Amino acid sequence: MKKLLSTPDFHGLPCLQKLTLFCCYELEEIHPSLEKLTSLEYLKVSDCPKLRMFPTIVHMENLKKLGIEACCLEDGEIPSGIGELSNLKELNLSWNDFSKLSFSLSQLTRLKVLNLLGCKKLLELPKLPSNLAILLADGCNSLTTVGDCHQNCKWLCQVSLRGGGIINDGGRLLQSMLEGKAVENGPMLLRLPGVEVAKAFTPHLLVGSRCRLQLPENWCNDFGGFLMCAIFTHKLYGSDCVWIRMNEATSDTNAQDDVVWEESVRDKYRSTWVWYISFGSLRHTTWWDQTHKALLLNIEKSRCTSFGIRLIGKKSRSGLTGISIDSSSDYTSKFKIEHDSKSSLTISLTAYAQGLY
Template structure:
């Protein structure tokens, strides 16, 4: 089995000691899915899995800790792993992470987001972070606005001093990874019609964070417009029947930082494990894109 690239062992009631140690010797493995099992830890070594891009341990409710993960990892999914408290060197070693979904009750989220923004995707790629946590949304600057839209004034020379848009969406409704459409419209001023701040008391509990690099937008017609932009998120959650007060949405620019010392390059096939952007509409006044996570399987 040395050449195997994808291994899925899901809903098999696996407990501690049931997972073969030999999985750690599958040096060509790229995807490993162990969802819906009962083990509390993984007893094999990840050190030889240097090509591993995707690890999914969602709904393993007894999982307490994970060993040090390979730096090649691009997608890490541990949603509804409510006992998980430790992933060794997770936020500092995995520099290729572009999609993460987890149950963050132990305060990883802010540190993880900062690490992802220093990774290999920040210049020309996109990133996606899904959490059951409010730490990022509560500390987001500028503050989230109630509903699914907000406005952002673009400073002079914004396209050279910053690397992209960081968007945060919080809702009180449960969701899996979903496709969301983002509309970016050119505005003539900063006249806010509904300048209401989202607050924790509004009941939000689930947080989605997207990063869209300017490098992925430079080929669009809209790119050459400047000054003020309004952004609106559209999904099956943002509908009138749910009410505007259940959602918060915000956007900020990510400042460009020195890349000195970061010479590590992405391993093979890494572009296949990247959240996708699809241009739905492109004009001088509006850009509409769909943000699609790579894949999410239960």
């Protein structure tokens, strides 16, 4: 359909549930009857660079997944009716040319995924709806701050801002995610350009892909999980999986060769990954043993240049009652056990990728 200039009239398709317009390079107009497709649950318009005006979609109350991507849409050209789609769960506006959204997302209480990948002119993130779990904004070159967009989000488990401008307040975002509800029993992943968060991480990161963690007495009851931080080369940009091997550190484990990481000029071309793994997600493994005194951790199969880890204390659950949530595992960072034995545990953490994304 590369030569399609205009879509046909949709009036004869009142029960249509899924519509995809892909690589219609000459498409200039979508017929206004699109708004009559109130049964639509999935709508994707992708790689239609000549499309300038989008019909109203405010009446699509059944729409769950919406993608308007790589259409070069500028400010004011994204349909404002998106803010009225109360059942929307996934929204993909990636690879467009707007600098801001002219409508609010706060009413989208069921929205779980927001994809703004490659929106190079985006100056600020919109205020995020309270139940959002996953924010993807890699390659947003003009973005330098997360602001207060996440202030009311208690369910963020994955945020990715790689490959864009240096984010100067990533530490505040990290703290907010750690204080949220999503980390109770599942993994959390934050990916940022540069090393601003890594510089503030304590204890200091070590050079290389290995680090050692000394465990205090009664660690498994007094703390809630592991927080790990690593710096990767940008060559990892196309990869969404990191493997971590955890072994009990024996008394003869040599820690004298460990070198504390110090920032260098080349680090500005790298990215920081921070992830949290709760004890609750590890207790069922053969490896789990509360008598462990120290751990030796290695990042495998990735270009990791620096690595660090610390324990995170259990947090209060006050103030989180009464919030509804779709607990579907489709909207979490992925965590898979690759090897499990009494002496060693290998896990892989995978970024979100499904459906429209």
